[in-house]
Amino acid sequence: MYTVMNRIAVDAAHAPAFETNVVHSFAPLRQVPGLYRVTLLRPTQVGQPYVSSMEWDDEAHFRAWMASPPFQDAHAPPQGQLRDLLGGANVVEHFETVADQRA
Template sequence: MYTVMNRIAVPAVGAAAFEERFAASMRATLPGVDGLVGSRLLRPRQEGGVYVAVMDFADEQAFAAWMRSESFRAAHAHGPSEDGGSADGAGGGVETFETVVSVGA
């Protein structure tokens, strides 16, 4: 499995609106993406923490194909919002990982 994480700083005042926009974008652009195992948005528990968008792909090739897809362009069509967050996760720190061990569902 190939995992991509995007860290997104969002001011507390705009958190609720950011979550709504990000969730709507995920629901609109991710269904049917070949090789996408799952995607989730993690809310920080600590004040001043950052959101983390996590996407799991079958492999690096599936991720690369998504990056070239219309789905990717649609998800990233919007720039930063007034609250400083981004509905598409742009502008965060993107990290990639390969699964070494996975237990459970």
């Protein structure tokens, strides 16, 4: 399993619109090969970022998605209202699963 986490700073006043935008953007991801799960985590403390997490079968599937036109379109520089929702730079982190225990 290969996991990519994106920490996204969002101005609190724009959080509801941001959540709506992101949740809406998840629908087309159902068709992406190798994508296991996508989540959006809401911060529980002031000043924390949102965290978007994507779990992939492997890094190759993630890299193939990054090279695809849908990825390029979805990750073009923010324009208009979306740009106004973001509160700063994103931090993207990549991880390989070492262990996975399910209850």
